[in-house]
Amino acid sequence: MILAIDGPAASGKGTLAKRLAAHFGLPHLDTGLLYRGVAMALLDRGDALSDEAAAERAAQVLAPALLDDPRLRERAMGEAASVVAAQPRVRAALIAFQRAFAATPGGAVLDGRDIGTVICPEADVKLFVTASPEVRAMRRALELRTRGQPADEAEILADIRIRDARDAGRADAPLRAAPDAELLDTSDLSIDEVFTKALALIAPAIRDCTHTRA
Ligand SMILES: Nc1ncnc2c1ncn2[C@@H]1O[C@H](COP(=O)(O)OP(=O)(O)OP(=O)(O)O)[C@@H](O)[C@H]1O
Numbered sequence: 001m002i003l004a005i006d007g008p009a010a011s012g013k014g015t016l017a018k019r020l021a022a023h024f025g026l027p028h029l030d031t032g033l034l035y036r037g038v039a040m041a042l043l044d045r046g047d048a049l050s051d052e053a054a055a056e057r058a059a060q061v062l063a064p065a066l067l068d069d070p071r072l073r074e075r076a077m078g079e080a081a082s083v084v085a086a087q088p089r090v091r092a093a094l095i096a097f098q099r100a101f102a103a104t105p106g107g108a109v110l111d112g113r114d115i116g117t118v119i120c121p122e123a124d125v126k127l128f129v130t131a132s133p134e135v136r137a138m139r140r141a142l143e144l145r146t147r148g149q150p151a152d153e154a155e156i157l158a159d160i161r162i163r164d165a166r167d168a169g170r171a172d173a174p175l176r177a178a179p180d181a182e183l184l185d186t187s188d189l190s191i192d193e194v195f196t197k198a199l200a201l202i203a204p205a206i207r208d209c210t211h212t213r214a
């Protein structure tokens with residue numbers, strides 16, 4: 001059973017994906033970390049983020065162990081990731097790893113921007129998680145402050161708007177809901193409420209999937 005969870009930055013898709021993965025006993029891949037890893041490799045080497053050949057090489061040799069590096073979670077890395085993610089050669093180099101993960105026996109949960117549209121268009125469950133930019137900025141600011149990092153909510157909101165526009169506006173695998181995705185706006189929902197609503201939304205697909213395999 002493959003669960004594809006897409007949505008814009010800080011919408012809560014990762015939180016939901018982790019929770020669903022634990023609930024169904026499936027492995028989870030946060031695919032944003034792959035693009036963050038490519039960006040970090042370029043920045044560490046002093047390569048320009050716009051150097052598509054260098055970015056493609058970094059994507060081809062990306063080591064899964066790198067995905068645990070806490071620097072990947074830094075705010076600037078999200079912005080840098082969205083620059084390299086607009087490059088078709090980078091996206092192409094990361095497809096095989098994501099599809100292999102999705103093909104884990106028993107299934108997997110992947111979250112990102114193009115899981116339901118490009119990586120796993122055949123996914124059994126597709127959710128597109130959103131929240132207003134203001135709510136996302138507030139949640140991200142709270143998250144950063146909890147980690148002891150500075151957080152200016154107005155700056156974060158501006159970043160989020162830029163990232164949304166870049167992710168949705170790129171030619172290759174833009175951020176968008178798959179036509180058969182369930183939409184889930186989390187703006188006015190707590191983390192527990194989002195989980196409960198997601199379970200209700202995906203129940204028919206889970207039932208179909210379980211019956212087909214029985
Ligand atoms: N429903 C919710 N209510 C309140 N806070 C939430 C909710 N869902 C997620 N959060 C919090 O919002 C922040 C962003 O959530 P999360 O990391 O899941 O978003 P994301 O969409 O995966 O972000 P990114 O695209 O940057 O990976 C986290 O601090 C998380 O704990």
Ligand SMILES: Nc1ccn([C@@H]2O[C@H](COP(=O)(O)O)[C@@H](O)[C@H]2O)c(=O)n1
Pocket residue numbers: 009010031032033035036078081082083085086111112113114115163167
């Ligand atoms: N499937 C994906 C996942 C991510 N991206 C790009 O990476 C940036 C960082 O992602 P986060 O989920 O960690 O915020 C994001 O802004 C996208 O540009 C992607 O293109 N496809």
